[in-house]
Amino acid sequence: MSRRLTHTLGSLGQEILLVVVILALFAFVGVYNPRFLSENNLTSIFVGNAYIAVAAIGMSLVIISGNIDVSIGALIGVLAVISGLLVTNGYPIWVAWLAPLVVGAAINAVVGCLIAYARVPSIIATLAMLSILSGGLITFTGGQWISGLPAGYQLAQFRLFNVPSPVWFMIGMTILAGFLMRYTTFGRSVYAVGSNPEAARATGISYKATVVKVFAIHGAIGGVAAVLFATQLQVIQSTVPVGLELVIITASVVGGVSILGGVGTVFGSTLAAILFAAIGSSLIFLNVSAYWLRAVQGILILATVLADMARRRRTG
Amino acid sequence: MKKLITALLGASLLSAPAFAQSAWTGGDDQPTNPLACTGESPAPEPGEYNGGTPTGAPDRNGKDLKVVDIPKLVGVGYFASTASGMQEAAKELGNITVNTDGPTRANIDEQITFVDNYITSGVDGILFAANDPVAIAPVLKKALDAGINVVGYDADAEADARQWFVNQALPNGVAKSMMDQLASEIGEEGSFAIVTSTFTTPNQARWISEMQAYTEKCHPNLKFLETVEAQEDNILSFNQAQTLINKYGDELKGILGMTSVATPAAAEAVQQNGLCGKVSVVGLALPNAMKPYINSDCIQSTILWNTVDLGYAAVEVMRQVADGTLKPGDKTVKAGRLGELPIVNQSQVLLGQPKVFTKADINDFDF
Secondary structure, X not given: OHHHHHHHHHHHHHHHHHHHXXXXXXXXXXXXXXXXXXXXXXXXXXXXXXXXXXXXXXXXXXHHOOOOOOOHHHHHHHHHHHHHXXXXXXXXXXXXXXXXXXXXXXXXXXXXXHHHOOOXXXXXXXXXXXXXXXXXXXXXXXXXXXXXXXXXXXXXXXEEOOEEHHHHHHHHHHHHHHHHHHHOHHHHHHHHHHHOHHHHHHOOOOHHHHHHHHHHHHHHXXXXXXXXXXXXXXXXXXXXXXXXXXXXXXXXXXXXXXXXXXXXXXXXXHHHHHHHXXXXXXXXHOOOOXXXXXXXXXXXXXXXXXXHHHHXXXXX | OHHHHXXXXXXXXXXXXXXXXXXXXXXXXXXXXXXXXXXXXXXXXXXXXXOOOOOOOOOOOOOOEEEEEEOOOOOOHHHHHHHHHHHHHHHHHOOEEEEEOOOOOOOXXXXXXXXXXXXXXXXXXXXXXXOOOOOOHHHHHHHXXXXXXXXXXXXXXXXXXXXXXXXXXXXXXXXXXXXXXXXHHHOOOOEEEEEEOOOOOHHHHHHHHHHHHHHHHHOOOOEEEEEEEOOOOHHHHHHHHHHHHHHHHHHEEEEEEXXXXXXXXXXXXXXXXXXXXXXXXXXXXXXXXXXXXXXXXXXXXXXXXXXXXXXXXXXXXXXXXXXXXXXXXXXXXXXXXXXXXXXXXXXXXXXXXXXXEEOOOHHXXXX
């Protein structure tokens, strides 16, 4: 119990650190070029990357459970195309919005079963899924974009109280998942399974059921991310964004989710996704090559993992 | 970690002037060859013919030709429009029949099978747009060995595996179309930024260098702001265009899209910001992707080659290769209503300047 408490405090530290870094970055770039802090630019930073933050929530659950998913980028690409094809083939808009959630949950439940019941390591199972999804996508669509999307389909362009809907999704789903992880039996079992599967089994937590549930939820959240992704513009690109899964995994890890499982919160991953979005935008404002973004992301991963290991040595 | 980031950003800031040199970012450092600002440019030397030769081809001069067109794939608007240009040329010529047939997906193995089957069934000529320049070469050589005339268009094979290739656009031609269109939309003194794939993508880097050379020569007062990278990613392109708009405010008059992904995404950013008519987007894109913006008068144009003309030219070239009137060493080739087309790069026929699609004609094209 005390170990979990330390861990909770530890990862809370990561979140506070992220908030400080984000504020420092905004202040620094804002001084250099005040336009960076314009309402327009702040909206761009949050809206354009909200789907990454949303997907990182599910990824955090997966990593906390002691697994990894490298197929999420391909899954988002496939689900976005499914949504677009449904709506351009005359299905109601709400079907096109909901189908990605259901299909995403179903696909990832299968992956979860492979991992939990067939004992395929998650990196292998999801690597295979990455190939299947991205290969299937390009074969099926031939690289053709989906255009002619009907009016009213662009969910990501809606606003509520003048705040764009992706921001609401990002905040709402982070809070929901945070609640789920902290206050429910399911949330506690995810932490237990991730930090010590044997002990979890001994206390009556079903490892298999928990992993399958985690992956299914992750798939459904990926479906939400896919809808935000698909409805941002008036065309849907039918290829998988290169390196999307790495950005999502990076957001989780830098957000304080331990790659060894059992530790972390979804608040951290959302903050990290915001940080990356802000860095990406600030590089343009500072006239710095975008190649730095990758370098900065890499440094942040290393720094976070090193800090995590040091923390584990102290507490463990 | 905070220190780390501050240090990193500080270091980046110090190095920032290194990017602010006179060369446009995102270009390569190969020599440029800007076209004339107005009127005809002198045709470059084509160089020594490096295409292949059919062995034991019968005398086909003036005879009826049976030709098959094997594009990358069938059933898509792009190759449907090249095929319609081919039928137009075939009808005009009267002594050539063209049948378009190919795989239903862009798959090189299937395409090879199609070529192979048509060699066996016996045709006079094969037109192709290769899914892979190297992989398709052996089967095309087999066609040449069987005495079949082979001409490529849109996507080339290795030069010695075909006789001629109809090239849709050269970098300096793309550059001229882009910059002339930009200057006509934002004025000779406007400021603009570029959204490209990556600084090292060969085609885009070539075009940007040619654009800089042409701009220095013909639109010297246009003001280049910066180039941003957006991979070939729709959402990232949108975000980058959005950030440019946020960063430069009223100063930004135009965005150049270097990829068929970046251009519609930049148009979307302009539209979502309510800047239609205030910020121009000029770039390479498929007409279908740009129709929503052009039909709503938010964006004026999109630039690409005329695919109908590309198919038309391919059949004209095929006829003259078979007739023997287009020979190695020629500097131009007559192509029906397109007039004289120049020979470039040893064994290529250049279609000409890319086409600027506007509201007036964009809806006539479906790809």
